[in-house]
Amino acid sequence: MTATSELGIKEAFERAQKGHNNKAKLVAALKNTYNKLEDKCPFHEEFVHYLKYAMIVYKREPVVENVMEFVSRFATSFDVPVSNEETEEEEEEEEEEEGENPFLNYLFSFLLESHNANSHAVRFRACQLINKILGGMAENAQIDDDLFDRIHETMLIRVTDKFPNVRIQAALAMARLQEPQNPDCPTIKAYILILENDSNPEVRRAVLSCIAPCAQTLPKILRRTRDVKENVRKLAYQVLAEKVHIRALSIAQRVSLLQQGLNDAAGAVKEVVRGKLLPAWLKLLQGDVLELLHRLDVENSPDVAASALSSVFTLWPPEELLQDRVQLDGRKLIPVESLSCEKVLYWRALCQFIRSKGDEGDEMLEQLLPEAAAFAEYLYSYLQSIPVLTEEEKADFNKVELTMTKEFIGQELITLVGCLDTEEEGGRRRVLAVLQEMLVLPNTPTALVALLVEKLVALLKEDDRRIQVVAEIISDVREPIAPVADPIDENETRRRQVRLAEVKVKIFEAKQSLEESIAAQDFSRASELKDAITELENLKNQLIKEAVEPEMKEVRVEKNDPETLLKCLTMCSELLKQMSIKKGIGPTMNAILESLILPGIANAHPAVRNMAVICLGTCALYSKDLANRHLVLLLQIAHLDEPKIRVSALKAVIDQLHLNGFDMVREKPSQPRAPASGSDDSRGSDDSVPAEDQAEEASKEADSEGESTAQSILTMLSEFLDSEISDLRTETAEGLAKLMYSGRLSSAKLLSRLVLLWYNPVTEDDTRLRHCLGVFFQLYSRESRSYQECLEESFLPTLQTLLNAPATSPLAEVDIANVAELFIELTRPDALARPGKDTGFQGISVHDSLAARLCNEILRDPTAPEVRLYAKSLSALQLSVEDGTSKKDLLLLLEEVQQEVNDKICLRAIEKVLCQLKGETKDRNGVAQDTHGLGQAVDGMEGREDGQTCEEPLTASKRPKRGQRKTTTAKMAKVSKARESSEDSDGENVPEASAPATRLSRRAKTAALEKTKMDLTALMSQEANGS
Secondary structure: OOOOOOOOHHHHHHHHOOOOOOHHHHHHHHHHHHHOOOOOHHHHHHHHHHHHHHHOOOOOOHHHHHHHHHHHHHHHOOOOOOOOOOOHHHHHHHHHHHHOOHHHHHHHHHHHHOOOOOOHHHHHHHHHHHHHHHHHOOOOOOOOHHHHHHHHHHHHHHOOOOOHHHHHHHHHHHHHHOOOOOOOOHHHHHHHHHHHHOOOHHHHHHHHHHOOOOOOOHHHHHHHOOOOOHHHHHHHHHHHHHHOOHHHOOHHHHHHHHHHHHOOOOHHHHHHHHHHHHHHHHHHOOOOHHHHHHHHOOOOOHHHHHHHHHHHHHHOOHHHHOOOOOOOOOOOOOOHHHOOHHHHHHHHHHHHHHHOOHHHHHHHHHOOOOOHHHHHHHHHHHHHOOOOOOOOHHHOHHHHHHHHHHHHHHHHHHHHHHHOOOOOHHHHHHHHHHHHHHHHOOOOOHHHHHHHHHHHHHHOOOHHHHHHHHHHHHHHHHOOEEEEEOOOOHHHHHHHHHHHHHHHHHHHHHHHHHHHHHHOOOHHHHHHHHHHHHHHHHHHHHHHHHHHOOOEEEEEOOOOOHHHHHHHHHHHHHHHHHOOOOOOOOHHHHHHHHHHHHHHHOOOOHHHHHHHHHHHHHHHHHOHHHHHHHHHHHHHHHHHOOHHHHHHHHHHHHHHHHHHOHHHHHOOOOOOOOOOOOOOHHHHOOOOOOHHHHHHHHHHHHHHHHHHHHHHHHHHHHHHOOOOOHHHHHHHHHHHHHHHHOOOOOOHHHHHHHHHHHHOHHHOOOHHHHHHHHHHHHHHHHHOHHHHHHHHHHHHHHHHHHHOOOOOOHHHHOOHHHHHHHHHHHOOHHHOOOHHHOOOOOOOOHHHHHHHHHHHHHHHOOOOOOHHHHHHHHHHOOOOOOOOHHHHHHHHHHHHHHHHOOOHHHHHHHHHHHHHHHOOHHHHHHHHHHHHHHOOOOHHHHHOEOOEOOOOHHHHOOOOOOOOOOOOHHHHHHHHHHHHHHHOOOOOOOOOOOOOOOOOOHHHHHHHHHHHOOOHHHHHHHHHHHO
8 A cells, every 4th residue: 555655654654743844834745645546455454553553652752743643634634613604404414424424533532442451551552642632623623422431531540540641641641521501510520520639730730721601610710829839829810801801800809819819839830820829810801990999899998909919019110100101180189078088099009119119210200299387287177077976976887987997908008108209398287287187186086097107107207206206106105185164162252243233233223323313304313324234244244254154274183984095095006116226115105004004914905905914024025024924914914814815925935935035034123212211120130040041042043933834834824725715826826836936945845746736637727827837847947956956856756645645535536547657757957957057966866866765665565556557667767878886776776677577568668768878779779769759748748828729649648538548568669669650750741750660770761762752764674574
């Protein structure tokens, strides 16, 4: 057949291997040959015969890839597109023709029969070709229903293949077989299963790239934005930008996407959100930024909206930034009647972005903001317009919503004060005056007080001036000037009554005289009497008025209502945050402490007590003596008050210990000095005891009391780790992590508690706790050798706690082998960030000490079930092979263990360790592979986000589901090997060859590698000559 054809099949395959050949010409020539044949069957068989040579090569060599591309193009050349305007009869005829397409049917049949071959290379190439053929068909192409069902069933099987690259190609091949409108579509269900459970990130990426967004799949796509792998998260955001309309997402989903994406630890993910997701949303909204803000609900998520705006501004040129989107008037202000949450947030974010450019943005800022004095008046008038709701009005939701909107706008306008040019003295003074006046006014909303104080303190440069101004405002708010009536004196009242009676009598007499004068026509006398009557009437009215309205005086009246106290404490808290830590507590702050903060702790209102505790804890940071004096009070509050206040008190205690250390509790607070001129009785009782002995006894008592107090604090913190209050437990764990990392605390017991808390299923939903401890363990183990020794001490107690956990305890579900892997990884000698820092620990490594501990634990009871776990842990340690005392002692221990233990699995692990120490090459390679497998135990900690992780065995097996606890080391070894084979993948999505049951020699591996790089022409020629 080849001799009579214009282009033979073998020649076509040989030429297809070369990348520079035109595939379209080859396809056309070979198709011309095919069309001239009357009997197609020999062509089909020969074509598949030569295709098999390429299908046995697993590695993605360019030669093989060229052949696969040629085959797919040739197969799709038989596909005839179906016109949308064809009649039903024409469609039926077309379907019959397609059903009679012998080559395509023969090729599909061959590939579908090859899908379950023993060779993973054949399975990979079969799925790859099906993917390429289906993908190369026209969009309106049609295939036979039976063939569709066969492909569908086959690919559903292959997406569960052992090898990741087979699963990838199978998932891609099913892309055109999914039915998003069908809620029972098996392809969609398979995709969802892969996204949630597949351990290989490249498989998850492949599914993300081809899954059709719909109501069923959208939540799964959103969840991949929190995947542990950077590339998966990046692709998830790309899919959302390209395939999902912004209206398909809820407000909460939009906000969550931006919040996580713009704060992602990976720069590539941030860049996708900035460069693709936000521009895509803006394009869908016709570039209207204010409409985008409206879709994000800026009142409830202003920080996320501001971050999104900042990202958008980085993409705009200066001319675009200066476009008047908020419609400023001639004063460079937004008219009050057109103020909205979106406009004011955009205005504030734009001004802050331009101001961040420094001198370059000063000129642009002048076009967006008015003078400081004009803005101060604008701010003052708006804040005064915010209504104060009565109790009846608070029941009206519409009025409450309107007030909250006005408060939000006021908050954004106050934030804009930081962008004003306050170098000019007049404008600066006016801004200060407005801020002070707004703080003093009783109708200023409590939500704005903290921000007003922050901007006020920022304008004042000196701490003394800040303290003075804020103290005066607190005094005016706490003790406002109010008019008070003088107390009424009875004698004075009687005198006024007598005086009033006399005036009335005189008026009566004057009126009679006036009548007589008029009757006598003495008009001059009548005129005088008339003026006298007018004066008497005025005096009478004045006396009556004084009797009715007592005299008022302006005096200061102290207010103790919860709203006033909370406002004053909030101002004090903001002031303390802005003060220099070296300033200390002066007389003014001490007076505020005594008159406001300490009485506030005893207040009945919870919000007042909470703010008072925060102020007291902040004050204690400025004075060590003050901290020591009120430490017991804070500890009592942390034990007894409401949960929110307990958390605030706990934060204050941890901050003090972090700043001053536990030595603080050993120092007695200073007491007021006794008078110098004391009597003889005050010193006569101790004359017989020397002064040095007295001082020594006093120091011993102080140390013992300090140790007792420190122990009480640690006991309290340990109890809080078991608290049912999530916030209290999380704050305690975070505080202990800070104290340990800073070196203020070193406790193997507490470290073991933190590890158990991290693994405990009870804390699964506590995202902040999981994230905090995950980061802490890594940083702690890499910081110092002494920290690794603390981890070593907590290793066995942690495992014993898990081993002895009753079946009803949540800790019974924890995978103990994974806990052991975590400890081994954290204590690796090469994990230290600065290995040369601890120069005093050069003799023995932490793993050497841990190996000795494990050997001794095994020798205590060689028949215990946990001996297998200890033996496997021994084989995973990175032991030092240099000759020394530690190595000799460890060899003796291992030999003794080898004699005492009878379990075969344990003996193999012990023999492996012995061979490693003795320097035998083959077992050293085996150990290296085991330690590599264990080295994946902590990789997931770096990518752990918001508690949402994929089901990766080595990163998420930390807390297996019920019934998944591993009980035998043999089973664990099998699972770990399977995981290693499924996770290994090169940059081209093709993993290295999996390890066979019998280890090949280096020469055999080299020969196999060269064979995969060989040109396929030689193989085909050899087969042709043989036939």
